[in-house]
Amino acid sequence: MNLKNVGIFLLLAIILLFTAWKNPAFLADRNVQSLVRWTSLFGFCSIGVAFVIITGGIDLSIGSLVGLSGCILVLMLNQHYEPTDIQVGVVAVQKSTLREGREAVQVVIDPKEAVPKVDDTFRFQDMRGREVVGTVYATEMSNDQMFVTFREPSLQVAPQTKMKWSKFVHRPLPLVIAAVMGISMLIGLVHGLLITKLRLQPFVVTLCGLLIYRGMARVLSKDQPLGLGNTLDGVKQWFRGNGFSIPVPGVRWISEGNWTPYVWDYSTKAYERDADGRAIALDFWQWIAIPIPGILLLILAIVAWLLLTRTLFGRYLLALGNNQQAAKFSGIRTDRMVIAAYVICSAMAGLSGILFTFDLNSVEPSSTGNVYELYAIAAAVLGGCSLRGGTGSIVGVVVGTAVMRALYLSIEALSIPKPYEFVIIGLALLLAVLADEVVLRLVQANKMRAQAKTG
Amino acid sequence: MAVRLKIHEITKSFPGVKALRGVSMDVMEGEVLAVIGENGAGKSTLMKILAGVQPPDSGELRWNDKPVSFSNTAESQACGISLIHQELNLAGNLSLAANIFLGREPHRFGWIDERAMHKEAAKYLEQVGLNVSTKTLAGELSIGQQQQVEIAKALSCNAKVLIMDEPTSSLSSGEAEKLFRLIVQLRERGVSVVYISHRLGEVARLADRVEVLRDGANAGRLNKQEINHQAMVRLMVGRELSQYFPHQAHPLRDVRLKVENLVVAGRVSHPVSFEVRGGEIVGMAGLVGAGRTEVLEALLGVRTALAGKVTVDGKSYTLGNPKAAIHAGLALVPEDRRHQGLMTPMSVEENLVVVSSDQRSRFGWLDRRGDRAAAQSQVEGLKIKTPHLQQTAAFLSGGNQQKIVFGKWILNKPKVLLLDEPTRGVDIGAKQEIYSLMEKLASEGVAILFVSSEMEEVLGMADRALVMHEGRITGELSRSQLSEEAIMELAVGGVAAH
Missing domain, CATH: 3.40.50.300 (P-loop containing nucleotide triphosphate hydrolases)
Known part of the structure; x- marks a missing residue:
């Protein structure tokens, strides 16, 4: 770990502790988890752009590509109803109460005739003989009977009638994800080819990309928000959940505002004790569950780190970032390496778009992903990437992303009015970069003085 | 001849190296003083100190017997020292006149007096024997011609000591010949030229005196009649070089x-x-x-x-x-x-x-x-x-x-x-x-x-x-x-x- 990485870790710690000092709840489990979640969602873009920055390039199209890939994901899923010829008999009808407390209609059917899923519809004649449609809200199996709850509260179903079943279907998710990733990588390939073969400037190429992909997202979606609704509930549930837990030191003491580790009971003015008379202690180590996106990021970060430090590709990328001509003279196929870097960057942006869509359940074609490229670039720079190319560390980039997110969340936690948000983040970044430069110069000057004495 | 610039016991350290450990030498009026030495001997560092690019750690510079110190290049230029870098520093997209007077443009009420500038520039270009229009862009000239422009620029600053760092390293032999003639002319006009080169043949031909540096210290000096190839090499490496080229004929294969x-x-x-x-x-x-x-x-x-x-x-x-x-x-x-x-x-x-x-x-x-x-x-x-x-x-x-x-x-x-x-x-x-x-x-x-x-x-x-x-x-x-x-x-x- 180099000096720069230590610095960025310190900066993160300072932001977290300062905010927790003003508002202890900032370090409560749920807030720590939300920090990890957001860091992760943004982290994919940061890792991607780090590869491009290491080559000495830049990618400004990331945010637009996040939006576009989200749109393509939803559109390609092609959620629609597929009518069947299956007639389902209604065994019984009863009232039921939804989770939100609303009334709903529950219909009992025979699962041998149909096993409907959420969002499927049934067409039937209501009591007045009109054709009506009911959308499935929930299903439940019990005693060989299927209980289907409809979303429409005033639906009137008569027992002993027949309903026509329409299935709500979409294309298989793995296929759609593969397609979205393929399109993203193709976009990266085009960037790379334009930059290496036609020698266009990365800034210009990706600036055009920024406009084009945003526009494409709006055209494809007809500028309407695209939602996932209840589709892929299982995947989304998993994605929004947590994986394994890790012990984090001290956060419990801080977040409970209780720096003496024992629990103080204000009513009895004594430490709380258990049945055996021992003081109840707050655990120093708090087990915090890592959100799934955090685990995904961890895996990708490890892969990226291995790629950068343990493979020929990484070695060549750093070499050409330092000196493209010397790399060429050493027989490195610099064009291929640069193209690969842009493909990686766009793939990460595409992946990020998919994950943001899972997380938010919808895509706003005109705004989802806006300025994410700037967050990613800022995080990479904070993490030690030089825009001149040739240097960069994945650990630094991930922590850099965490710093950006921590700033956001702490502005919220400190109840600072929204309009100040960008001012504060901008100033904090400027200070961090300044401190980095100043410290570096001080260290160098010290070294020089020490050597002047001994030399 | 009087001593124009006296360099006394200059030291300078960088991280990991002591570049100069007490170097002394005199630059006389109207002479060509060659400074030679292996790479890392301290020539470039010494020249940078003279030009005010870097301050020395200790030691003294005396100009016409008065102590001087430079904290930037403008101060050393004002004193009369100009450094012509190995890599030339002209702005290729500006005219020759603009390059010569960069930062010192003659002006009236904040407007550049173009006419005066070109007139003056033409005078200095003539002095260095460069026959091109002052309106030519610097980037259109050959390396040799650009160097002449640099010298003209130095003259326009009224340089009394002209430091040239490896001036022939990227010149053709014809261009180098021109440069040598110019150096002789400058010397006749009383300008002192400090000439740094690896090319001992040029040094032997041009120099009035040679100062040899080795490992950041004076290794010796040679007067006009003592200057020859072997003597210079001996002082530079500190030993006689026997068998300089170890060439043997090998049996040729396919x-x-x-x-x-x-x-x-x-x-x-x-x-x-x-x-x-x-x-x-x-x-x-x-x-x-x-x-x-x-x-x-x-x-x-x-x-x-x-x-x-x-x-x-x-x-x-x-x-x-x-x-x-x-x-x-x-x-x-x-x-x-x-x-x-x-x-x-x-x-x-x-x-x-x-x-x-x-x-x-x-x-x-x-x-x-x-x-x-x-x-x-x-x-x-x-x-x-x-x-x-x-x-x-x-x-x-x-x-x-x-x-x-x-x-x-x-x-x-x-x-x-x-x-x-x-x-x-x-x-x-x-x-x-x-x-x-x-x-x-x-x-x-x-x-x-x-x-x-x-x-x-x-x-x-x-x-x-x-x-x-x-x-x-x-x-x-x-x-x-x-x-x-x-x-x-x-x-x-x-x-x-x-």
């Missing part, structure tokens, strides 16, 4: 490199054909710009070849693809070490293994232990002076950097070694090591083709010489035919007298 009708985009428009045998060292002589570098670069594939066929050991490879050329067994130590040879911000190890690590790698994974061992073997074998393998290459001396470039290719076991000015910017000690290395590789059967602008290097090291002139090979000289005159005649376009 043809390893065969070039047929090669045409290169840019300079080499006439088809070039030649052969190099295993164990043979072939020198490529010619003036700067004759197309020698272009031939080497085209062979490696980093420059586009328009036509031609190249075979190594009888097998041809695709031109224009460095990877294929390297695979075929080619290696090129390029002319511009900092930009083409090394990734200077990266470590010694990374630089040494960059070509060969793909042979050790498995499925794209680096063999880190193997890489380290390979790098270590070259550091030991080539005696590369570095504290450790992770040292940043930029911090090494020119000679050690050049050894790294050699080392990275040796690790790839080349069949044909192409060398472009292999000893440029390398001190005498390292030069000899490089010559020995060439000998050793040749004795192992490597075919060596080297481009050199140093005549004595070609005479000393080549079994055979090819001479180029304006993009074509004008002649070929065997070792027995090699002489300075024969090479020169071919290099300026004559036909070899057989």
Whole structure:
């Protein structure tokens, strides 16, 4: 770990502790988890752009590509109803109460005739003989009977009638994800080819990309928000959940505002004790569950780190970032390496778009992903990437992303009015970069003085 | 003659090195004082201190016997000292007049007085014998002409001491001649010229006195009548150089490199054909710009070849693809070490293994232990002076950097070694090591083709010489035919007298 990485870790710690000092709840489990979640969602873009920055390039199209890939994901899923010829008999009808407390209609059917899923519809004649449609809200199996709850509260179903079943279907998710990733990588390939073969400037190429992909997202979606609704509930549930837990030191003491580790009971003015008379202690180590996106990021970060430090590709990328001509003279196929870097960057942006869509359940074609490229670039720079190319560390980039997110969340936690948000983040970044430069110069000057004495 | 600038006991340290340890010398009025020394002897540091680029740690400068100190270049210029850098510093997109008066433009009410500026500039251009319009853009001039503009600029600052750092390093011989005449004129006008050069022939010809630096200290001084090649070399290296060129004839093996009708985009428009045998060292002589570098670069594939066929050991490879050329067994130590040879911000190890690590790698994974061992073997074998393998290459001396470039290719076991000015910017000690290395590789059967602008290097090291002139090979000289005159005649376009 180099000096720069230590610095960025310190900066993160300072932001977290300062905010927790003003508002202890900032370090409560749920807030720590939300920090990890957001860091992760943004982290994919940061890792991607780090590869491009290491080559000495830049990618400004990331945010637009996040939006576009989200749109393509939803559109390609092609959620629609597929009518069947299956007639389902209604065994019984009863009232039921939804989770939100609303009334709903529950219909009992025979699962041998149909096993409907959420969002499927049934067409039937209501009591007045009109054709009506009911959308499935929930299903439940019990005693060989299927209980289907409809979303429409005033639906009137008569027992002993027949309903026509329409299935709500979409294309298989793995296929759609593969397609979205393929399109993203193709976009990266085009960037790379334009930059290496036609020698266009990365800034210009990706600036055009920024406009084009945003526009494409709006055209494809007809500028309407695209939602996932209840589709892929299982995947989304998993994605929004947590994986394994890790012990984090001290956060419990801080977040409970209780720096003496024992629990103080204000009513009895004594430490709380258990049945055996021992003081109840707050655990120093708090087990915090890592959100799934955090685990995904961890895996990708490890892969990226291995790629950068343990493979020929990484070695060549750093070499050409330092000196493209010397790399060429050493027989490195610099064009291929640069193209690969842009493909990686766009793939990460595409992946990020998919994950943001899972997380938010919808895509706003005109705004989802806006300025994410700037967050990613800022995080990479904070993490030690030089825009001149040739240097960069994945650990630094991930922590850099965490710093950006921590700033956001702490502005919220400190109840600072929204309009100040960008001012504060901008100033904090400027200070961090300044401190980095100043410290570096001080260290160098010290070294020089020490050597002047001994030399 | 009076002492114009007295340099007294100047010291200066940088991280890791003591660049100057108490250097003293006098610059007289109207003399050419040559300052020579190996790379790293402290010449450049001393000149930077004189020019106000850096302050000294201790010591004193006296101008006309009055103590002076400069905290920036403007102050030293105001005093009368101008430094002409090895790399020229003109703004290519500005006119000559604008360049000469950059930052000092004659003005009235905040408007640049163009007419006065061009008039004045023309006067100074005339003084340096440059016959072009002051409205010409600096970028349109040749390197030699740009240098004249720099000198004109110095004169316009009323320079009394003109420091020239390696002024002929990128000049053709004709341009260099012009420069020498100008220097003599300046001296006659009472300007003191401090002349820094590696080219001892020029020094012997021009200098009134020579100051020799070694390891940041005075190693000796020579007066006009004492100046000769041997005396200078002795003072520079601190010992007599016996057997300067370790050349021996090796038994020649089969043809390893065969070039047929090669045409290169840019300079080499006439088809070039030649052969190099295993164990043979072939020198490529010619003036700067004759197309020698272009031939080497085209062979490696980093420059586009328009036509031609190249075979190594009888097998041809695709031109224009460095990877294929390297695979075929080619290696090129390029002319511009900092930009083409090394990734200077990266470590010694990374630089040494960059070509060969793909042979050790498995499925794209680096063999880190193997890489380290390979790098270590070259550091030991080539005696590369570095504290450790992770040292940043930029911090090494020119000679050690050049050894790294050699080392990275040796690790790839080349069949044909192409060398472009292999000893440029390398001190005498390292030069000899490089010559020995060439000998050793040749004795192992490597075919060596080297481009050199140093005549004595070609005479000393080549079994055979090819001479180029304006993009074509004008002649070929065997070792027995090699002489300075024969090479020169071919290099300026004559036909070899057989």
